[in-house]
Amino acid sequence: METNRNLISRKIFLQQMGLGALSAGLFFPGGLSAGILMDTKTKSPQKVVVIGAGLAGLAAAWELRKAGHEVTVLEARDRPGGRVSTVREPFDHGLYAEEGAAAFSASYTYAVKLIEEFGLERIPWALPEDPVTYHLNGEKIKVGPGDKVTWPFDLTKEEQELGPMGIVQKYIIDTLPSEIKNSDNWSQAPIVEMDQASMVEYLREQGASEGAVELLKNTMWFAAVPGETSGLSMAVSDFGLFMADAPFILKGGNDLLPREMAKRMKEDIKYGVQVTKISENREGILVNTAQGGEFRGDEVIVTVPLKVLKKIDFEPQLNQAKVMAIENMPVLNITRTYLQVDKPFWTKDGVSGFAYTDLPVGQVNVYTNPADANKGAIIESFVAGPSAAVLGKLPQEETVREIKREMEKVHPGTEEHFEKAYVKAWSEDPFSLGGPSWPAPGNVTAYLRDLQAPHGKVFFAGEHTSILRSTMEGALRSGVRAAKEVSERSEKSERN
Missing domain, CATH: 3.90.660.10 (Polyamine Oxidase; Chain A, domain 2)
Structure with missing residues (x-):
């Protein structure tokens, strides 16, 4: 298996490990995956209802609007951003803090594209x-x-000298295959086999002592539950993406990105609307809300978190494979x-x-x-x-x-x-x-495809539908993917 010793520079690695807050996304030398963005106007505009104004829902709406579709976004909260949330109240002294996603990475190609487009200021983490x-x-x-x-x-002599960061370098960074830098290939060898091992098992296979595992558990954000963490998710999301480049935050708060997106689509977003049921028939899609409202569309994109998704009724019912995936994919x-x-x-x-x-x-x-x-x-x-x-x-x-x-x-x-x-x-x-989805060993290969799969004219996005779990970039790219699926379906229907 080819190693990846030069994937992360020591300087960038130290920057990341020094703060280590959980959050926040994979490195494409030429940008986003080929063909993921919709750069042309549709010939068959659709009326699309997007459920959720987190990053996934906002990205889906953003791309659909650019392609010429009519979009309505329904958000249960009174703000955009979902789990990207900066807290300013009740603090004094000009203080604020992140209660959700803690940091971006310069490897977040779609996020960086939007941040630059909006003129938001980046601060090194x-x-x-x-x-x-x-x-x-x-x-x-x-x-x-x-x-x-x-x-x-109880560490070996070498592990004592290395310390937490050096242990990560020795047992993870220096051993990961270079293929982790391309998330599109997560289902292919050699990295797909990593899903069958937990992070603990992977560390042991590389020679880590039990003391080293325990040290990392208490000092590294990605090792919060190492025995219940898919080795594949760890490799692709945490190392192939987030730590592939320097981390940064936004001056004034990370929620400035979703707020700026929402501001530019304000006429299409309705807040305080909680969806309870989604029904499909020959006329299209009917969305019912807890407030008694009804919204109709040709297609729907659902971007709510996993456990909230379980509370929405679908008619016709979701197939068993998708139900099992929603029920069994863990969250942190x-x-x-x-x-x-x-x-x-x-x-x-x-x-x-x-x-x-x-x-x-x-x-x-x-x-x-x-x-x-x-x-x-x-x-x-x-x-x-x-x-x-x-x-x-x-x-x-x-x-x-x-x-x-x-x-x-x-x-x-x-x-x-x-x-x-x-x-x-x-x-x-x-x-x-x-919190975010957190696949255990075997969960990616067992459930990710089913979480992504459409259900008739209902499409799904959210970080839990991405191999880049728990990242802002994963959420954004999932929304782009769902928007592309809707647009391609409408074009296909028009041709037929």
Whole structure:
């Protein structure tokens, strides 16, 4: 199997691993997959209803409009973006934080195309200059660039010297096949076989110790649930795409991209509309809503998250293969707790504020005022996996109380400087019911094609229908794919 030692430069790799927040998408040297965009006007314009104004729905509507179709977008929330969401309220001091997708990558060809078209400003997602805190196995360690560290895990001598980033380089980056850079070929050898192994199994096959696996689980965003992570998804989405180039964020908030798209299509988007039923007959498609409204179209594109999709009635019913795919494709639960403090008090200890822990706070991220880094700050507890769902079900006051107590172990003084809190449990959000899709071993080959497949005149998009799971680019490209399928079907019907 051909290796991929030069896929990611050390500099870019360090940039990415230094912050490590979960989110955010594959590298095509010449741009998007050939033929994915619709550059010509349709000869058979259709009336298309798009359900959901997340990135997938917005991309579908964007491309359909360009092709000359009539589009109506129905969104249950009062805003666009779905799980791309920047929180500005209730924070003070000019602070804001990302509660959804954390970062883009320069490898996100479709996202970058739109960002440049809209003139949005990109900010590098940089490595913290001050030391990062690790709280693992009861030990608290400050780690700065180049520091020698004794990691509190049963590692080989080489693994101890390598540390978390070096372990990833040795056991993952240096061993992945170069084919991961082309997501269109995910169902072909040699990478399709990777779907049958979990991330843990893949690491073991490369010679990683059990201690190394445990260290990565607590320090790497893509390893939150390593035993339940498809090796294929990890390789293509996390390494072939997101870490194929430098990560970045948008100045002012990542939600500026969906908001700009929605602003340019504002006459076609209806907010506060929750779809309950989709029916197809000879006349076309009828969409019923919880508010008692009806919308008719020639085709429908459904882009809502997996667990929300289960709550929509379809007539005729979805086939068994699609039902099984929707039921069985896992999602990753995420709970994010934000503690606003009066100032970045941790700087007195000579640390950046960022931390990786095996405590209930999970990973710790920091947000400061872009105009004045000393005017207030936000410490975020980022928890992913089974414990996130448990945390998310607690009353907010109890969640905040627990997170503040545990955060004191990472940053003493949290309680003293605390001002207010905000909690986002994605598993409890009625319009999401969980975080991004997160295929377990075997799930990609078992379910992805069925998740993508149309149901009569109903088409499907969303990051869960893309091999680029959990990425903004995957969501965008899935919307483009669905729009192309609708347009091609209308052209075919016209010829017939």
